[in-house]
Amino acid sequence: MKKFLALQCRGLNTRMISQLRKGNAKVVWKIDWLGRKTYDLIKLMVEWKEMGVDFWSISEGIGTSAKMGRLWYMLVLSLRKIKEILVEWTLAGMEAARQEAEYAVAQEG
Template sequence: MTKIGYARVSTLEQNLDMQLDALKGEGCKQVFTDKVSGVKSSKPNFTKLMEYLRPGDTIVVWKLDRLGRSTVQLIELIEDLKKKGVNLKSLSESIDTTSATGNLFFQFMCILAEHERNIIRERTSAGLQAARARGRRGGRPKGLNERYQLIAPEVREVYEKNTRSTEEIRKMFSIKSQPTLYKILEFAGADVKGFAKKRKGLTK
């Protein structure tokens, strides 16, 4: 079994030293690092880490939020690790999936993943019913990939808080275009037209 560390900070100004010291102290012979926001989907060296992993290896992190800032991101990752036969250890939360307790953690996260999917399905169904009631035809927006479907509830939550412009939301969730953002919101059951009227001062 090989311990492989992963460390991440959000900006170029932040320092990785504390995380690196902790990972080396845990016995990680190799550590991958990124300097990028946790909400961004593109983390170059984390991608390399996932390609490097082999069954039986263990990813070690200082805290779980180094792997992703959202529940959806973490659930996706844990499911991928389970399929690869890779373990996970978080030093701050004392989580170690090489132990019996850690295996229960894996199982719990799988249950949480299914719960998250059910919520998405329920919200989508409610959104479609509301759209039909207003005389609009529903259905899954064409070209909406799985990642966008998974983040849709979080995108809707941020959008409906009305504190960020649509451009800021796109950057936060790495959404490629304005039409795609609206497809995601429609998928999540958001009343896009209704909220758009309230956002004139924020929308760019």
């Protein structure tokens, strides 16, 4: 049921984004609700800036109508990307440690 609702909301979001016009603003509670991939979020912001559409994230307090808001948006996305990389490295390190432990146990037995 949750997956269905998420897909339905994603479809509504896509349709709403396609209807944005100059002078409109897209408001979300959190940047994550707009998209998952950092590249896609940056691309959206650039497209909307060219279209004259503002973006507001309520929980992060970011609005792209001013230069400082656009800078803050990019900083948040950069930190998000760093977090993704750190999670990836951590998971890879945990997997390597697990495999090393399995190898050590196999060598003892």
